[in-house]
Amino acid sequence: MASVFTKIINGEIPSYKIAEDDNFYAFLDINPNAIGHTLCIPKKEVDKIFDLDEETYMGLMAFSRKVAKALEKTVDCKRVGIAVVGLEVPHVHVHLIPLNAMSEMTFQHKVSLTEAEFKALAKKVNAAL
Template sequence: MSSIFTKIVNGEIPCYKIAEDENYLAFLDVNPNAKGHTLCIPKQEINKIFDMEEEHYLGLMKFSRKVAKALEKSVDCKRIGVAVVGLEVPHVHVHLIPLQDMDDMRFQRKVALSKEEFEAIVALVQSNL
């Protein structure tokens, strides 16, 4: 069965797309820890990050870095945190989280954003890519 992220890649579920290339996709997390919380995924459904071929893994990290640099220019934060947990969805995903403090990384405090706020973040980050 396809993961929710594969359904996003296939266009079956909409997302707030930040960036995309032939192998990777970045989109805003709809249940964010902080404003601008972004997920970077490989388009190929792979369950565990260290099961990725080395070249594909390095490509995901390079793609994530590019997105993180644009995100940092776009959202007020002290830095961009990175996490790979992998228990919530069986599809590799890198969390890029704009941080003000360590609580932003704990996945316990969530922020609510309107559709307009999500769309404004997308436009701003895309302008900084």
């Protein structure tokens, strides 16, 4: 059965898309730790990051870096943190989290945005790419 992320890639579930290319997709996390919390995923559904072939792994890191640089340009933060946990969804995903405090990296601190705020932020970050 397809993961929730595969359903997002296929357009079966809506998302606030930041970036997309032939192999990867980036979108705003709908339950964000901080404003701008973004997920970067390979379009190829693989459960564990270290099970990716080396080319896909390196491509995901390069894609994530590009998105992180755009986040730094558009979201007020000291830096963009990165995390790969992989327990909630069986599809490799990289969390990019704009940080101003360590608490934003704990996955216990959450922020709320309206649909309009999500859309505006996605558009702004995409423009910075």
